[in-house]
Amino acid sequence: MHPLIELRGVGRHYRLGAIDVPALDDINLSIQAGEFVAVIGQSGSGKSTLMNVLGCLDNPTVGQFIIDGQDASQLGPDELAGLRRERFGFIFQRYHLLPHMDARGNAALPAVYAGSSSKARRERAEALLTRLGLGERMHHKPNELSGGQQQRVSIARSLMNGGQIILADEPTGALDSQSGTEMLDLLRELNERGHTIILVTHDAHVAAHARRIIELRDGKVLKDSGTPDDHIAPSSFSGETAALPRSSWWGRQQMQWREALQSAGQSLQGNRLRTALSMLGISIGIAAVVSILALTSAARGSIEKDVGSFLSGRIPVFKGNSSLPPGTQAKSFMPSEIEAIRALPGVKAVTVEREAQLTARQGSRDAMVTVLGSEPQTLAARKLKLVEGRYLNAMDYANSSLVAVIDDKARKSLFKPGEPALGRTVLLTPQPGGTEGNGLTPPAVGIALPVTIVGVVGQDTGGAVNFGAWLGQILIPHTTFGRKLDVRVDADRFNVLLDFSLPPEEVQKQLTYRLKALHGIEDFESWNAAEEFKKFQQITGAMALLFAGVGAISLLVGGVGVMNIMLVSVSERTREIGIRMAVGARQGDVRLQFLVEAVVLCCLGGLVGVFLSWLGAQGINALQQSLKVEVSWAALGVAFAVSSFVGLVFGTLPARRAAALSPVDALARE
Numbered sequence: 203m204h205p206l207i208e209l210r211g212v213g214r215h216y217r218l219g220a221i222d223v224p225a226l227d228d229i230n231l232s233i234q235a236g237e238f239v240a241v242i243g244q245s246g247s248g249k250s251t252l253m254n255v256l257g258c259l260d261n262p263t264v265g266q267f268i269i270d271g272q273d274a275s276q277l278g279p280d281e282l283a284g285l286r287r288e289r290f291g292f293i294f295q296r297y298h299l300l301p302h303m304d305a306r307g308n309a310a311l312p313a314v315y316a317g318s319s320s321k322a323r324r325e326r327a328e329a330l331l332t333r334l335g336l337g338e339r340m341h342h343k344p345n346e347l348s349g350g351q352q353q354r355v356s357i358a359r360s361l362m363n364g365g366q367i368i369l370a371d372e373p374t375g376a377l378d379s380q381s382g383t384e385m386l387d388l389l390r391e392l393n394e395r396g397h398t399i400i401l402v403t404h405d406a407h408v409a410a411h412a413r414r415i416i417e418l419r420d421g422k423v424l425k426d427s428g429t430p431d432d433h434i435a436p437s438s439f440s441g442e443t444a445a446l447p448r449s450s451w452w453g454r455q456q457m458q459w460r461e462a463l464q465s466a467g468q469s470l471q472g473n474r475l476r477t478a479l480s481m482l483g484i485s486i487g488i489a490a491v492v493s494i495l496a497l498t499s500a501a502r503g504s505i506e507k508d509v510g511s512f513l514s515g516r517i518p519v520f521k522g523n524s525s526l527p528p529g530t531q532a533k534s535f536m537p538s539e540i541e542a543i544r545a546l547p548g549v550k551a552v553t554v555e556r557e558a559q560l561t562a563r564q565g566s567r568d569a570m571v572t573v574l575g576s577e578p579q580t581l582a583a584r585k586l587k588l589v590e591g592r593y594l595n596a597m598d599y600a601n602s603s604l605v606a607v608i609d610d611k612a613r614k615s616l617f618k619p620g621e622p623a624l625g626r627t628v629l630l631t632p633q634p635g636g637t638e639g640n641g642l643t644p645p646a647v648g649i650a651l652p653v654t655i656v657g658v659v660g661q662d663t664g665g666a667v668n669f670g671a672w673l674g675q676i677l678i679p680h681t682t683f684g685r686k687l688d689v690r691v692d693a694d695r696f697n698v699l700l701d702f703s704l705p706p707e708e709v710q711k712q713l714t715y716r717l718k719a720l721h722g723i724e725d726f727e728s729w730n731a732a733e734e735f736k737k738f739q740q741i742t743g744a745m746a747l748l749f750a751g752v753g754a755i756s757l758l759v760g761g762v763g764v765m766n767i768m769l770v771s772v773s774e775r776t777r778e779i780g781i782r783m784a785v786g787a788r789q790g791d792v793r794l795q796f797l798v799e800a801v802v803l804c805c806l807g808g809l810v811g812v813f814l815s816w817l818g819a820q821g822i823n824a825l826q827q828s829l830k831v832e833v834s835w836a837a838l839g840v841a842f843a844v845s846s847f848v849g850l851v852f853g854t855l856p857a858r859r860a861a862a863l864s865p866v867d868a869l870a871r872e
Contacts, residue, residue, distance in 0.1 A: 204271060205232040206367070206398060207256060212265035212275075214251050214421075225251040226262070227421040233400070234429050235366075236436040238393040240401045240412035248421035250371065253402045257290050257369045258282040259784060259866040280788045287316050287786025291360025291397075295372035297352040298781045298869065299344040299359075302468040305331055305351075306340040309358035312785040314461050316363050317454035318446040323362075326446055330358035334388070350381030357388060359785065363446065367398045374408055386411045396436030458794060466799035469771065470806075480767045481807035483760030484845055488811025492841045493818055494749045496831050515550075516583065517698040517710050519543075519717070519728045532725035534692035539720050543696075546712050548704030551579045555695045556683050562616060562676060563629045563650070569615035571674045573630060575683030576607070581659065583697050591624045591657030594679050602681040606653040610660050612674025623655050628676070651686050653678055698728075706730050760807070761852040768800050768856035779860050780868025789861040796860045800853025801846055808845025815841070 214226040226248050233239055243249045254260035255267055258274055261282075267275045274285060291312075292298075299308045310327040318326075331340045334354040344352055353373060360368050370389060374382035390411060393399045401412055409415050413433070417425040470477045522532040544552045556575030561568055574580065576594055581587065586609065598605055606628065608616070617623050629650040653676070684691075700709055710730050718724045772779070779792055819831040 206235040206270055207231070207233040208266075208268040209255075209262075210266040210268070212255060212262040212267055214248075214255060214260065215263045224421050226255070229265070229421075229423060231416065231423065231426070232429075233398065234433060234435055235398055236393070236396055237414055237429060237433060238390070238399045238401070238412045239414045239416060240403060240409035241416050241418065242403055242406065242409045243418035243424075244404060246420075247418040249402050249404075249418050251421075252418065253369055253371055253400070254866045256367075256400060257292060257784075258285045259869070260864070280790070283315075283783060283786050283788045286784060287312060287363060289366050291357075291363070291365030291368045292784050293353065293356050293360055293368060293370040293373045294869075295375040297344070297349075297356050297376075298777070298784070299352055299355055300778055300781060301344055302472055304341045304343050305336055305347065305355045305358075308344070308355050309340075309362060311782070312359060312362040313446055314457055315782075315786040315788070315791055316446065317457065319453060320457070320460075322446050326362060327358065330361055331355070334358055348381075349377050350384065353377060353381070353385055354388075357385075357392075361392075361397075363786070365392075365397055367400065368392060370399065370401045372403055373401070374403075374405070382408075458791060459798070462791075462795045462798040463802070465795050466802045469775070469799055470803060473771075476767060477803065477806075480764055480803055481810060483763040484804050484807025484848065485760075485811040485814060487758070487760035487848075488808045488841050488845055489814040489818070490811075491844070492812060492815035496815065496819055497822075498745070498749045515700045515702065515706075517700065517706065517713065517728055517730060519696055519698060519713070519726060521694040521726055523725050523727050526723075526725055530723070530725065533721050534690075534694055535696060535717075535726075536692050539717065540693065540696060542716055542720065543698060543713060546709065546716060548700055548702070548709040548712075550699045550701035553577050553579045553583045553697045553699065554680065554693045555697065556680060556688060556693065558687055559673065560630045560632060560687075562612065562674070563631065564616040564626060567616050569612065569674060571612050571615070571630075571676050573683070573687065574675060574677045575680035575688070576677035577680050579699060580677060581662075583699060585662045586659040587662035589658050589660045591655070593657050593659075594677070598679045599681050602685050603679060604651070604653045604682060604686075605656045605678070607657040607659055607677040608655055609675040609677075610658070612676055613658055615674050623658055626655050627652050628655060630676070653682075761804070761848040764800060764804055764807075764849065765852035765855060767803075768796060768853055769859065771799070772796065772856050772860045775860075776863060776868045776871045779863050780865050780871070783863070783865035784869060792863075793857040793861040796857035797850065797853045800856065801849035804845045804849030804853075805842065808842050811845070812841050 209229050209231040212226060212229040213224060216223045216225060229252065241249045241252060251260070255262050258269075258277075261267075262275050265275065266273055269285065269289065272285075274282065277285070300311070303311070306324070306327045309331055310323040313323040313326065328337075328340060331337060331354075334357060336351060336354055336358070339347060339351060344355070347355065353376075368389070373385050373389070377385060386408065389399050389401065399412070401409070403409050413430050415425070415427045416423060519535070521534055526532065540552055540554065543549060554575070554577065558573050559570060560573050562571045562573075578594075578599075581593065588607075589610075591607070593607060594605065597603070608623065608628070613623050616628060617626075629652055631650045659677070698709070698713060700706055707730060710728060713728060714724070717726055782792060782795075822831045
């Protein structure tokens with residue numbers, strides 16, 4: 203029968219600078235299944251190092267460590283974790299219980315990594331703790347238990363997955379004499395039930411309870427009493443020491459994630475202040491990004507709506523072309539040519555742009571204004587709406603009536619606040635120095651043109667952009683403008699309004715072809731407002747991205763803070779990592795635990811940041827009405843996803859560092 207454990211020429215050396223220190227030197231041992239072995243020696247003899255090698259917590263530097271026919275010295279970290287999980291149970295001198303778990307949770311921990319169901323884990327843990335006399339204390343945490351009770355919890359933990367081999371490192375060292383005696387009795391009872399017990403101690407009285415004693419000195423075997431002649435290997439394990447049934451792959455994945463989430467919640471709750479400060483960094487970053495995106499989206503939407511509504515459906519046409527040969531004079535647009543443009547398919551209307559800068563006087567007030575020769579479509583073309591009175595009608599155009607419609611700016615310049623404007627007369631006079639500069643004939647009636655105000659108009663954008671002129675505007679019938687201010691029949695510019703029965707590009711193409719045929723040369727320019735609006739949208743989009751990038755910097759800073767906090771957490775919880783690895787946690791389990799913790803931390807911070815963003819948007823909307831700021835569900839979802847991504851990115855390094863720890867080194871730290 204081959205031995206359960208066999209060491210062939212095993213050595214474990216450590217490097218201290220340039221010095222090679224042998225902790226174990228040429229160890230050759232065979233241990234049969236079911237033996238009760240005591241490894242004894244003074245401090246520095248190598249007994250703890252031997253226990254670490256026997257328990258697959260450490261790999262030998264040289265030699266072979268064979269367990270049940272398998273060479274463990276050639277296995278990787280996860281394969282060694284599998285051996286610890288399935289074969290070994292550890293009883294440590296300092297108990298090594300997780301402080302945030304109760305007795306039942308600590309006892310059941312190895313079965314989590316073995317993939318056992320929660321029900322099976324709970325029932326096995328309760329049965330073991332009850333048999334060990336802790337039935338009334340299984341929901342108490344380690345700081346609520348005595349030393350002997352904590353050691354009993356560690357025994358229950360060692361038996362959770364069967365505990366074929368139990369390694370006890372100075373199990374009585376931290377106990378009083380009575381508790382120590384009870385502990386040794388428990389170990390002897392377990393051995394009688396078929397468990398292989400390897401007891402590490404420096405006390406000869408404790409070692410005397412074993413049936414085989416191995417004495418070490420300076421890393422070598424000094425004495426070995428050997429396997430007793432009457433030793434009988436156990437046939438099998440049953441009952442409460444039998445291996446628990448394993449769950450399916452999906453069940454194991456669920457348990458891994460559930461344990462990682464529970465561990466993350468317990469860790470974050472245990473360090474509330476640090477958690478809050480870490481969340482604050484992420485919250486500020488998320489709030490900054492969401493708020494900036496919401497504000498820029500609101501401003502961009504308002505501006506684009508105004509600009510789009512102003513530019514859409516218009517093709518402005520101007521006299522002159524920069525590519526004309528030197529000395530070539532551009533022609534103005536004659537009424538017949540404008541009528542030809544009106545007849546083009548896709549054209550809804552054509553408005554001729556006629557305006558002049560004059561001085562308007564009303565009572566003792568005067569102001570420089572822009573006087574427009576208004577047509578029926580002028581309000582729509584200039585994005586104006588009637589707010590008081592009436593607009594110019596057909597009779598006004600037919601009779602060249604001396605009536606006018608003024609805008610808000612002209613009204614404020616010519617009238618006192620609250621003073622009515624309708625029915626009042628305004629005198630329009632040329633600017634000082636004559637009218638030659640405007641290309642206009644003097645007013646036909648005396649030195650001033652009296653017009654009666656019949657209506658008031660305002661901007662029809664409803665947003666942040668104002669398309670009004672720098673000066674106040676006064677709109678008079680275009681027929682009146684032509685008779686009294688400008689007797690020319692031609693025009694230097696006009697606007698083509700589209701009915702969208704044809705694409706704007708096609709209408710512009712036909713317009714250019716028609717005018718070029720009429721003029722004999724392309725001495726004019728036109729531009730498609732829709733194309734210009736697309737360029738404008740590109741600019742506003744780039745600005746929005748720029749502002750979002752500024753907000754992302756704060757999110758980046760928050761992410762770096764989370765990574766720093768998680769690195770500190772790994773350093774503080776090194777012993778916990780060692781405990782989890784000792785009971786069978788794989789490197790992937792440890793990585794998942796810390797990665798989930800970082801993601802949970804960032805997600806909580808993201809939720810707070812999203813709430814702050816929503817609260818800020820409500821506050822902005824309550825303080826003003828011109829800009830409607832909305833935090834959409836899509837933005838909230840993206841913010842939450844971004845915070846999760848930040849947790850993944852900045853939690854990866856701490857998680858990898860935690861998983862790369864050696865179990866034996868991690869357990870040795872405080």
